[in-house]
Amino acid sequence: MTVIGIDKMSFFSPQQYIDMVELANARGEEPDKYLIGIGQTQQAVIPPTQDVVTMAANAADEMLTASDRKTITMILFATESGIDNSKSGAVYLQRLLGINPYARTIELKQACYAGTFALMQARDYVTLHPTEKVLVIASDIARYGLNTSGEVTQGGGAVAMLVSANPAIAQINQDSQYLSRDVMDFWRPVYADTARVDGKYSANIYQDFFKAIWMRYKQKTGLDITHFQAFAFHLPFTKMGLKALRDVLPEASEAQQANLMREFEASRVYNKRIGNLYTGSLYLSLYSLLANSATLKAGDHVGMFSYGSGAEGEFYSLTLRPHFKAGLINGQLEELLSNREQLTIAEYEEIFDSQLNGLTDRQLDTQQDTAKFVLSGLENEQRQY
Ligand code: HMG
Numbered sequence: 001m002t003v004i005g006i007d008k009m010s011f012f013s014p015q016q017y018i019d020m021v022e023l024a025n026a027r028g029e030e031p032d033k034y035l036i037g038i039g040q041t042q043q044a045v046i047p048p049t050q051d052v053v054t055m056a057a058n059a060a061d062e063m064l065t066a067s068d069r070k071t072i073t074m075i076l077f078a079t080e081s082g083i084d085n086s087k088s089g090a091v092y093l094q095r096l097l098g099i100n101p102y103a104r105t106i107e108l109k110q111a112c113y114a115g116t117f118a119l120m121q122a123r124d125y126v127t128l129h130p131t132e133k134v135l136v137i138a139s140d141i142a143r144y145g146l147n148t149s150g151e152v153t154q155g156g157g158a159v160a161m162l163v164s165a166n167p168a169i170a171q172i173n174q175d176s177q178y179l180s181r182d183v184m185d186f187w188r189p190v191y192a193d194t195a196r197v198d199g200k201y202s203a204n205i206y207q208d209f210f211k212a213i214w215m216r217y218k219q220k221t222g223l224d225i226t227h228f229q230a231f232a233f234h235l236p237f238t239k240m241g242l243k244a245l246r247d248v249l250p251e252a253s254e255a256q257q258a259n260l261m262r263e264f265e266a267s268r269v270y271n272k273r274i275g276n277l278y279t280g281s282l283y284l285s286l287y288s289l290l291a292n293s294a295t296l297k298a299g300d301h302v303g304m305f306s307y308g309s310g311a312e313g314e315f316y317s318l319t320l321r322p323h324f325k326a327g328l329i330n331g332q333l334e335e336l337l338s339n340r341e342q343l344t345i346a347e348y349e350e351i352f353d354s355q356l357n358g359l360t361d362r363q364l365d366t367q368q369d370t371a372k373f374v375l376s377g378l379e380n381e382q383r384q385y
Contacts (some may be wrong), residue, residue: 004126005132005318007167007233008327009287010063012055013157013274015370016045017340018348023152025338026345034152035065039238043275044142045348046141046156048355049376052079053089054385056139057096060160062329064135069097073132074104076122078114078279080308081141082107083383093137096373096385107327111186112234113308114138115159115279120316121205122163123172130165137161140278142236146349146382147195153237155275159283168327169290170302170318177217178314179209186309191317194357203240205312209313210244210305217315225251228317229300230263232289234282235308244305257334257337259295266292282306286318291328298322 018233020034020041020233034040046055056077064072077090088107093099108114122134139158144150160303163172185202188195210233225248233241245264249257267289277284282304289302296302302318321327343351376384 002130002165003167003171003321004123004130004165005163005167005171005321006161006327007164008063008162008167009169009283010059010160010329010335011157011245011270011287011336012059012062012371013044013277013336014046014050014055015340016047016343016351017042017273018045018343018345019307020152022345027147027151035053037228037239038152039242040152040272040275042273044155044157044378045343045351046355047351047369049364049366049374051083051375051383052081052139052141052158053083053096053383054371054373054375055093055158056089056093056132056137056154056160057350058371059139059158059384060097060135060137062332063160063162064097067186069099071131071133072099072135074122074134074138075106076134076194077105077107078109078118078136078138078369079140080111080114080278082109082111082145083294085206085364086317089139090137092385101180110208110312111310112236112278112281113306113312114298115283116304116306116314117164119161120176121171126163126165134163135160136163138277138279138283140280142276142278142357143194144197149199150197151193153276157274157275157277157280157284158263159277159280159287161283168321169324170320173317173319175217175221176314176316177213177220178312179213180312181214183311185311192328203243205309205311206234206236207243207247207305209307212317213313213315214248226256227301229259229296229301230267230289230293231260231305232267232282233305235268235271235276235285236281238271238298251339263289263293263296263350270337273337284287287328287333290324291333297321298324347382
């Protein structure tokens, strides 16, 4: 049978960041609370010249060849910080990237979970149409507000994934287990540009979902923890993934516990420095794992836990392909992170308040933004890219 899965991955996040020790000092918190208790060291800051569309375009552009652009027949754009209540971000992306005009373009929403749904749809579509390719995008800006307890868990960026037959990175296995329940742990009313959250409750629901779905996965598939060489989790903050991992570690031998912990550290290297990017967090963690693990090899199984508040969770597995590192852009994250500029907390606060909300026409100063795709302003209430 033809193998279907993730062929390529690419990531983008803007060029500015803040340091979590400085944020802790400014907020009167112990730095170790942010560094260890939350598990974040830096946080991406999103300038007014970037939004979910430009971040998605910047991520996807780096990985797509001219031939990919012709072969893509569907763009699935997962986001919960979209820029329009009607038009999908995927249509803008099709134009900006010069993708085949005879492609379907659609935006998907269910908090941080939608990227996983998009990936599953892409896999099923390519299974039926193996000569076609699907572009999956997970792009978001996580905003809680200045001086809120969620502030340390902000961030933003985009992950682009190309789903195809005979993929370079991983096969997406047909073993998903999922669960949905109407809960108010985190939400964002249509009039609000920051999330509403019941923080501790949300973390408890996340863990409850993981435990329930993991149990169901074992029952339905007959597999257990010995099947997995690594796990990747949705990482709203990296300590969250550690909490989930600890829930299953007692099921492993001592040697396997050490291995899973080592792979977990690889899976959070980048997320610690970017912060939450909602739909893209799990996939940045997968990217981090694949790029930073020195031990994973072809045929290994990675357990993937996706969680979106509101709430929906899904657990599934990937099987790594022979040359999985070749599907990543060599050194992409190291270059992106080393070229970033550190902002003071005062500078970040000013940028935070100046995010373009789409309320009034204006021109933006794009001089400082080095990205290929930028938002230059709003004319007649239309975004100019
Ligand atoms: P908080 O109340 O500021 O923090 O909120 P805390 O008092 O709970 O402390 C955090 C941890 O730091 C604790 O560890 C402390 O013990 C520890 P824990 O008990 O959790 O293991 N700590 C220290 N550790 C070392 N040295 C110290 C120290 N001091 C304290 N000196 C909270 C934290 C995460 C709740 C808050 O930031 C928040 O509300 N964040 C946003 C919500 C969130 O991220 N929820 C995650 C689950 S929901 C989800 O994943 C979905 C989401 O991505 C959205 C979507 O789906 O669209 C959010």
